[in-house]
Amino acid sequence: MDIKLRIKDAFKGDFGKNIARIDPEIVSESNIDVGDTICIYNESKKKFTAAIVFPSDHRDEGTNIIRIDALLRRNLKATLEDIVKIKKTKNHLAQQVSFAGYKKGIILKNPDGLVKTLKDRVVSKGDIFTFRCENKKVDLIVINHTPQTEVVKIHKGTKIFCQEQACYQ
Secondary structure: OOEEEEEEEOOHHHOOOOEEEEOHHHHHHOOOOOOOEEEEEEOOOOEEEEEEEEEOOHHHOOOOEEEEOHHHHHHHOOOOOOEEEEEEEOOOEOOEEEEEEEOOOOOOOOHHHHHHHHOOOEEOOOOEEEEEEOOEEEEEEEEEEEOOOOOEEOOOOOEEEEEEEEEOO
């Protein structure tokens, strides 16, 4: 079942948490439950990313909207008011995730710290994450993951690798 929704801005407290808040009617009428992982597709840009589902508040009921933050919109190459498609997806635990610096080479000194930061996040190839490191903004992009599924979930047993060369995807 294809569900098409219009993008609205995330609630302030949801920023950076990988949350998609969906029209409560859609949540109750579909096979999507709170806490499920969904793929969000921007068909016009041929991009997708993943998020965890939460219902929006009662003001959004019957509006066919999805509330996502600027980070998820960046990964979708989408803007507010764009139409996206969603579908429920299975959580596969990540055995390993490979990153590269986005548009700038990087050396990752503490991969275990990155695992702790990203624990319980769902990621897909091409997703970009922004971190603060030594008072500098650092963008990392997911260049690969195992298993080779659309989405993987990072957990404490995930091995993190980072190539030194920049990726310009």
